[in-house]
Amino acid sequence: MAAPLTFAQVKQAKTFAWNANGYLYVDGRVLVHIQPVNDPTHLFRVSSLRDSDEVLPDEWYHLPDCTCAFCRG
Numbered sequence: 001m002a003a004p005l006t007f008a009q010v011k012q013a014k015t016f017a018w019n020a021n022g023y024l025y026v027d028g029r030v031l032v033h034i035q036p037v038n039d040p041t042h043l044f045r046v047s048s049l050r051d052s053d054e055v056l057p058d059e060w061y062h063l064p065d066c067t068c069a070f071c072r073g
């Protein structure tokens with residue numbers, strides 16, 4: 001797997017990305033994974049953190065076949 005990307009790179013690449021802490025980057029928005037107790041449904045809600053880069057962890061990944069400048073090296 002490619003080296004993790006920073007959130008700044010994710011925003012620059014403008015393509016789908018995921019973060020092991022339960023975040024997704026989709027269409028310019030950050031989604032947060034939520035799983036209600038006793039409910040197997042996996043839900044995502046729009047994060048209110050999307051404008052605060054500092055609080056988002058910098059370990060993002062693109063899909064394996066991504067062809068953005070960062071993944072191609």
Ligand SMILES: [Zn+2]
Pocket residue numbers: 013015062063066067068069070071072
């Ligand atoms: Zn990429």
